[in-house]
Structures are given as structure tokens and as C-alpha cells.
Amino acid sequence: MITCNPSVSCRKSYTSITREDGEDDLRLDDVEDDLLSVDSAKIPSLLMRSKSQIEEKPIDLQRATELKRLLFGSALRCFSEEWKIQSFTFSNTKNLQYGIVQKKGGPCGVLAAVQACVLKHLLFGKESDLSRPLQPSDALRTSCLYKALADVLWRAGDGKEAVVTLSSGRQQFSPAGRYKADGILESLILYRFRKYEDLVTFLQQNINQFERGPSGCILFTVSVVFSRTVELVQKDFDVPTNCLIGAHAYCTQELVNLILGGRAVSNVFNDVMELDSGDGNVTVLRGIRCRSDVGLLSLFEHYNVCQVGSYLKTPKYPIWVVCSESHFSVLFCLKKELTSDWKAERRFNLFYYDGLANQQEEIRLTVDTSGTYIEDKDNDLIPPLEYCIRTKWRGAVVDWNGTDPIL
Numbered sequence: 001m002i003t004c005n006p007s008v009s010c011r012k013s014y015t016s017i018t019r020e021d022g023e024d025d026l027r028l029d030d031v032e033d034d035l036l037s038v039d040s041a042k043i044p045s046l047l048m049r050s051k052s053q054i055e056e057k058p059i060d061l062q063r064a065t066e067l068k069r070l071l072f073g074s075a076l077r078c079f080s081e082e083w084k085i086q087s088f089t090f091s092n093t094k095n096l097q098y099g100i101v102q103k104k105g106g107p108c109g110v111l112a113a114v115q116a117c118v119l120k121h122l123l124f125g126k127e128s129d130l131s132r133p134l135q136p137s138d139a140l141r142t143s144c145l146y147k148a149l150a151d152v153l154w155r156a157g158d159g160k161e162a163v164v165t166l167s168s169g170r171q172q173f174s175p176a177g178r179y180k181a182d183g184i185l186e187s188l189i190l191y192r193f194r195k196y197e198d199l200v201t202f203l204q205q206n207i208n209q210f211e212r213g214p215s216g217c218i219l220f221t222v223s224v225v226f227s228r229t230v231e232l233v234q235k236d237f238d239v240p241t242n243c244l245i246g247a248h249a250y251c252t253q254e255l256v257n258l259i260l261g262g263r264a265v266s267n268v269f270n271d272v273m274e275l276d277s278g279d280g281n282v283t284v285l286r287g288i289r290c291r292s293d294v295g296l297l298s299l300f301e302h303y304n305v306c307q308v309g310s311y312l313k314t315p316k317y318p319i320w321v322v323c324s325e326s327h328f329s330v331l332f333c334l335k336k337e338l339t340s341d342w343k344a345e346r347r348f349n350l351f352y353y354d355g356l357a358n359q360q361e362e363i364r365l366t367v368d369t370s371g372t373y374i375e376d377k378d379n380d381l382i383p384p385l386e387y388c389i390r391t392k393w394r395g396a397v398v399d400w401n402g403t404d405p406i407l
Helices: 033-042 061-072 108-124 138-156 196-205 206-210 214-228 230-236 253-261 384-390
Strands: 012-019 024-028 055-056 163-166 187-195 272-276 282-284 296-297 318-322 325-332 348-354 363-368 398-399
Touching: 012 296, 033 055, 055 296, 061 230, 061 318, 108 138, 108 214, 108 253, 108 318, 138 163, 138 196, 138 214, 163 196, 163 214, 163 282, 187 196, 187 398, 214 230, 214 253, 214 318, 253 296, 253 318, 253 348, 296 384, 318 384, 325 384, 363 384
Parallel strands: 296 318
Antiparallel strands: 012 024, 055 187, 163 187, 272 282, 318 325, 325 348, 348 363, 363 398
């Protein structure tokens, strides 16, 4: 794929020729002279190499049908408007420039999970600006975004390959049978990569489709599914009829787990759990397979509905997706040692970001585990976020530092 200068019209571009020995060569068919003279330096370097490491294929009716069944449970369902208008656009609010803005409810699980992965690069990556970590430049936050997307896709592909889906702007197949067109999936081109470096370069060159959209969130979600493959995602589920997008267009836990850990498992405990029914039948429930880069805290654990395992509760980096009241947001700490040194857990600051809340100011919470918090069970005004924090730091006292608690 070549990104052309809008002022120059391209008649033809690079194409792949299969030689008799089965290898692919690249041929420059017929490109405008102006493009060759003006933009030749901008042609992606990965296109100069053999295309044996990258495959390009348009989506077809069969793939689109299988994808919709996995996403929604039916090929007759479509992405909601909330999803169609959502991309990974950053906030311009002072001290919140790192935050991805959610326009409407629905895809918060994808946005929060990607936000957490962006923060990993922003706070602890090689390019992190320690002098002002939460005030990144436009270039830095975009760089952290495409690197985060690359990490997620490569992990979903088991560290061997990844798929990126981009919109071609034109229909690739004719909808038929029990398939309802949504105007997005029908235009996709699938690009398969077998080298991580090529994946990063390609995302860097095409990040505008994800960052500014209009449907960047959908493109990324589909990319993650195809990177893992439809068949393996379905095998990850506890129940084969599960789906990735549930009622009210909300992300399921399976979709969040797919982004965070590369597997669309249905549970948040460690490893696997076997349930013996007593009649010789054993049901295997799959959980998180290893310590995650970024973690998760859940209000459901406070209500004893689930048990978040240590692989998510104590991730490699002090960044957590927070599941509370059917909504996903993010908590994070600026000190990496929080998840590796128990002494750092005595008293520390956590920053909270919710892309849907039209947040206008920085929210910094001070967590003190040296004291003892005594819960007033008659108090209905305890913020759910505090309950989530105490699922990891039991009995911690949380100070909102003058910010109005989020109820």
C-alpha cells in the first residue's frame, strides 16, 4: 500500500508478481512521473523488500459473515453508530493530553484497554518524557498509539504474525443471503505481517485511519480478531456461542481479555479451572495464562461475582483497566516499582482517566495502605472506584485530594 500525495493522482502502484519458483517480486507498473520525482522518498521501505513477509487480501462474504457471528452472534447485526464514529483521538485538555476521548457509550472496553497499552509506552517506554509524562507532544502520543496497537496485534498473533485491516473506500464483495451490510466491513483489505518491524512501520504509515477515523475503533477490533483468527477466538470462549460485543453494544470481558492478553478467554482468574460434575464430565474454564503487561481491577470482585487473579491484579506495569458499573476506564501510577516493591505500596498516587466522562481536570488519588479503612455499610455514597482499588489493596484509605469523588 502506498500513501499518495492528495495533490498527485496515481494511475498504478506496486504490484506483486509470482515467479515460477514461487517467490514474490514487486513491480512498479505505471506511476505518475510527478509522484516518482516528488514522493519517491516517501514510499514505505517495507514495499522495497520481497513481499514474502506481507500478504494483502480483500475481505470476502464468508470471512465477513464469520466475523459478524463472532462479534455479535449473528451476521444480521451491525455495528452501532457509537462504534462507527469512534476512533483513537486524543484529548486536548490540559494535563489530559494522554487520554483517548470516547464520544458515546459502547466501545469503552476497547478504548480503555488500548489506553492502558498507550500509557505503558508513554510512561515507561524508551521515548517517555520524565519531565512531563502526562503532557506529551502530538508526535509522542501518536507514536505511543501505533506502538501500542502493534503490541496488541502481535500478541494476539502469538508473536508470529499479525493482521491489520484498513478501509479501501470501496466495496470488496456483494452482500448476499443472511448477511446485513453495515458499510464498513464490506470495504476492508486485510494485510498480514510476519515481521514485527514491518507491522510497526505499516501502522505508523497508516495511523491516521485509527487515530482520526472515523471508524478506527472498528478497524482495530477487527484487526485483533483476525490476528488471533476467528477459529481460535471461538475456541478461547468457555461457551462457543459467546460473542465479543454484547447487549447495548458493550464490549464483553472476552474482547477486553483479547486485547490485554492475546486470548479471548471468558475469565479473569489465573490459568485454568476444572469443574468436575461428578459424573465423569470435566468442564475446563480458561483464565489468564501469564502475567499481563497491564492489569485489570473489577467491581464485580467486590461483589464476589468473580476473582481477579494475580496475573491481572499485579501486572508488569502499574496500569489497570477498571471495570465498574458496566463501564471501563483506567487507573495508573507513575512509579513502575509499585508492582515490584512492596515498600512502594505503603503510600502512593494513582491517576484516574475516563474517556467518556468529559473529564476536564486531572484526578489524582492518594492511596494509603498503612492505615485501616473501616467501611460504613450504611453509607451509599462510597465511590465504586474505591471498591475496585480495595480489591487489590484491602483496607486502603483513598484520598481524592480535593476532587469531587465519582459516584
